[in-house]
Amino acid sequence: MTQESRAEPSSTGPDGDIADFVDLLRCPVCGESLTFDEPGRRLFCPLRHSFDIAKQRYVSLLDGRSGSLKSDTADMVSARLRVHDAGVLDPVVNAVAEAAAARSTQARSVHTGSPVIVDLGAGPGHYLSAALGSVEHARGVGVDLSKYCARALTRRVPGAGAVVADVWRDLPFVDACADVVLSVFAPRNVDETARILRDGGRWIIVTPQPDHLAELIEPMSMLSVSADKSDAVSAAVGRRFETVEQTVVRERRDVTASTIADLVSMGPTAFHRDRDEIEGAAHTFAPGSTTTPVTVAVTVTVCQASVDR
Structure with a gap:
C-alpha cells in the first residue's frame, strides 16, 4: 500500500x-x-x-480493491486547468461557492469547531477552493482517484488536504465529520456520503443539464452520461436526503478552438481519442481565430442529511 x-x-x-x-x-x-x-x-x-x-x-x-479503474491522466488535468483558467466554467464555480456560503453560518464540525468541506471527485480543486473561500475558517479535503488531480490540488488550493481514493468504495473518513460535501460532475456515493455528513449537513451536487456543452457533443464526438443512470442515482439520493434547494445555472460562453479541444480532452472522451485528433476536429468546427458560443448548463442541488437516516 x-x-x-x-x-x-x-x-x-x-x-x-x-x-x-x-x-x-x-x-x-x-x-x-x-x-x-x-x-x-x-x-x-x-x-x-x-x-x-x-x-x-x-x-x-486506496484499499487495493478498485481494480483497473481509469482516472484522469496528467494531460486531462492540464486541459481542465486551462479550461478553468479561461473562465469557461466560472458560472458553475460561483454557484458552488454561493451554495456553500449559504451553509457557512451554521456549519460547525463536531471534531474541531471549524466547518469541514469534503469534495468527492475533486479534480484539481477549483470547486473546493471556491467553497473554502466562501466559508470562514473552513477546512477542506479533496478526494480523487487520480494522483495527478491530487498533485494539482495541493498546488492550487493552499490549506486544503488531498487524498487519493475511490469514491465508489467506503470513504476513508470517520463518521459525521463533514458539514458540507461536494459532488461536482462526479460519482455520487449516497450511503457513504450520508455516513460522513453530520446531522443537518449539506450535500451540494452539480449535474449537467441536457444542453450542457450541447453544441460540441455531435461535432466533437463527445461521450454523454446515460439518463437512466442519472435517474437511478437521483432516486437513491431522495431516499436518504431531503432536497432543500435546486437551481439551474445556464450561460453562453464564447470559446476558441483550443479551448474546445481542452473541453473535450478533460473528460472521458480523451480515453478514446488522442489529442491531435481532438485538436483537428476542434479547428474544423471553429476555424481560425474566431470564437464559438457554447452553453454551460447545470443543475445545482442542495440536499440535507435527515436526522433519522
Whole structure:
C-alpha cells in the first residue's frame, strides 16, 4: 500500500498539510483511526496498515480493491486547468461557492469547531477552493482517484488536504465529520456520503443539464452520461436526503478552438481519442481565430442529511 515518493517531515507542517486533517481520516482497510509515524512520513492505524505521504503532500488511501479503474491522466488535468483558467466554467464555480456560503453560518464540525468541506471527485480543486473561500475558517479535503488531480490540488488550493481514493468504495473518513460535501460532475456515493455528513449537513451536487456543452457533443464526438443512470442515482439520493434547494445555472460562453479541444480532452472522451485528433476536429468546427458560443448548463442541488437516516 505504499506510494511513489515519501515526503520530508515538512510535509506535515502548518501550511494546510496532512496534519491539519488527519483527525478526519480512517484506515481504508480496517476503519481504524490514522496517525503519523515518528518521522511524519507516513500514516498508520493501530493494526499497522500504513500509507506513505507523497512528496507532493497528498496521501493515497486506496484499499487495493478498485481494480483497473481509469482516472484522469496528467494531460486531462492540464486541459481542465486551462479550461478553468479561461473562465469557461466560472458560472458553475460561483454557484458552488454561493451554495456553500449559504451553509457557512451554521456549519460547525463536531471534531474541531471549524466547518469541514469534503469534495468527492475533486479534480484539481477549483470547486473546493471556491467553497473554502466562501466559508470562514473552513477546512477542506479533496478526494480523487487520480494522483495527478491530487498533485494539482495541493498546488492550487493552499490549506486544503488531498487524498487519493475511490469514491465508489467506503470513504476513508470517520463518521459525521463533514458539514458540507461536494459532488461536482462526479460519482455520487449516497450511503457513504450520508455516513460522513453530520446531522443537518449539506450535500451540494452539480449535474449537467441536457444542453450542457450541447453544441460540441455531435461535432466533437463527445461521450454523454446515460439518463437512466442519472435517474437511478437521483432516486437513491431522495431516499436518504431531503432536497432543500435546486437551481439551474445556464450561460453562453464564447470559446476558441483550443479551448474546445481542452473541453473535450478533460473528460472521458480523451480515453478514446488522442489529442491531435481532438485538436483537428476542434479547428474544423471553429476555424481560425474566431470564437464559438457554447452553453454551460447545470443543475445545482442542495440536499440535507435527515436526522433519522
